[in-house]
Amino acid sequence: MTGTANEQARKTAEGLVYATGFGNEHSSEAVPGALPLGRNAPQRAPLGLYAEQLSGSAFTEPRATNHRSWLYRIRPSAAHPPFVRVEPRAVRSAPFTECVPDPNRLRWNPLPAPEGPTDFLDGLWTLGGNGDATQRSGMAVHLYHANSAMERRVFSDADGELLIVPERGGLLLRTELGLLRAVPGEVALIPRGVRFRVELLDATARGYVCENYGQPFRLPDLGPIGANGLANARDFRAPVAAYEDVEGPVEVVNKFCGSLWTATYDHSPLDVVAWHGNHAPYVYDLRRFNVIGSISYDHPDPSIFTVLTSPSDTPGLAGVDFVVFAPRWLVGEDTFRPPYFHRNVMTEYMGLIEGAYDAKAEGFVPGGGSLHNMMSAHGPDRETFDRASAAELVPQKIDDGLAFMFETRWPLTLTAQARDAGHLQRGYDDVWQGLQRHFRP
Numbered sequence: 001m002t003g004t005a006n007e008q009a010r011k012t013a014e015g016l017v018y019a020t021g022f023g024n025e026h027s028s029e030a031v032p033g034a035l036p037l038g039r040n041a042p043q044r045a046p047l048g049l050y051a052e053q054l055s056g057s058a059f060t061e062p063r064a065t066n067h068r069s070w071l072y073r074i075r076p077s078a079a080h081p082p083f084v085r086v087e088p089r090a091v092r093s094a095p096f097t098e099c100v101p102d103p104n105r106l107r108w109n110p111l112p113a114p115e116g117p118t119d120f121l122d123g124l125w126t127l128g129g130n131g132d133a134t135q136r137s138g139m140a141v142h143l144y145h146a147n148s149a150m151e152r153r154v155f156s157d158a159d160g161e162l163l164i165v166p167e168r169g170g171l172l173l174r175t176e177l178g179l180l181r182a183v184p185g186e187v188a189l190i191p192r193g194v195r196f197r198v199e200l201l202d203a204t205a206r207g208y209v210c211e212n213y214g215q216p217f218r219l220p221d222l223g224p225i226g227a228n229g230l231a232n233a234r235d236f237r238a239p240v241a242a243y244e245d246v247e248g249p250v251e252v253v254n255k256f257c258g259s260l261w262t263a264t265y266d267h268s269p270l271d272v273v274a275w276h277g278n279h280a281p282y283v284y285d286l287r288r289f290n291v292i293g294s295i296s297y298d299h300p301d302p303s304i305f306t307v308l309t310s311p312s313d314t315p316g317l318a319g320v321d322f323v324v325f326a327p328r329w330l331v332g333e334d335t336f337r338p339p340y341f342h343r344n345v346m347t348e349y350m351g352l353i354e355g356a357y358d359a360k361a362e363g364f365v366p367g368g369g370s371l372h373n374m375m376s377a378h379g380p381d382r383e384t385f386d387r388a389s390a391a392e393l394v395p396q397k398i399d400d401g402l403a404f405m406f407e408t409r410w411p412l413t414l415t416a417q418a419r420d421a422g423h424l425q426r427g428y429d430d431v432w433q434g435l436q437r438h439f440r441p
């Protein structure tokens, strides 16, 4: 991508307007009068537009979990040529069958820079996942490293929603429902089936993606925390309508039941002039997260840091949680303050957006990731354990990092490329070597 194209994307991103709130019924029109009033499907939609419903939930799901938007577009989505299946490059999907599930603790360095011009879609690289895309259950962990804009190219994912976690470089997401800017420290969500393309605000972009095949992410219940706290609903931003009136070839890539399918349209499908509904993309600034923790003793379980949760059919057991370790004060008395040693029935994939993470002195780097699969023993490395066991317990501000976790109820199976990757760290186990016995009966 040329500097000029980046510059243009940056200028566009600067002027963006948003609607706020989580899961709201938004309505928006890019041209006055484009949104019909009082009905969804008038005999003739305003301004010669086509009316189309995009459903992210079954028609009959309870109102609280019903997701759909009405789109008023220049051409109906139905007018398209056949899709043909294409090579998926480094994108893989559930069920993950290339490897046997591995109980070892694993850690990767950042995804290497791509060779040659690579857009967001070509730069997607799947680490692993669980479940089955055709059953709409489970999740996948992808990383991306891109250096160019998706030009005349649009992507949509029928298999799940995409939670994008930029780590390096900002993104301008041009979606059917409008434009979103997502820079490191923010996360963006593209709902199932929503078409979008990604432009870059910087020379390169790197980050993580949680592809959630299961129920859409929602805000966790707050229970005794009360009516406020953690991620507050008003801090989520949805786009306002913005459309492309572009004729000529545009490649539309559709991820469907694990495969990538492509068709060349004679126009851009990002041609929605007005819309209303709640099946909409959003962006959230992780620094707005209201961190809640212990003000007496002990280290709460990290569920207290849940930003978004995708419930499964068993109450309390998430298909996947998105958890953030944001700057916070530690004040626990007579407490080992960093993450404790533990074995967890849930599987933990962790990434680092910036700085450092308080359980690991070294080796867990921004853009890298660690996998602690179901029941694998992990926790502070030796250096962290020794330091925290001896530390003077004065109030301490942890403000030198932003880490996150995709935590899932099912074990995560790697792709062959993740297992064999040159950037897989050898000897991760060694960080727990040298923990001395101190037992004195």
Ligand SMILES: O=C(O)Cc1cc(O)ccc1O
Binding pocket: 299, 300, 301, 302, 338, 339, 340, 342, 344, 348, 359, 372, 378, 379, 405
């Ligand atoms: O493993 C990790 O670092 C994540 C984590 C953090 C924490 O504070 C407690 C439990 C846990 O799994």
Ligand SMILES: [Fe+2]
Binding pocket: 342, 344, 348, 372, 378, 379
């Ligand atoms: Fe953990």
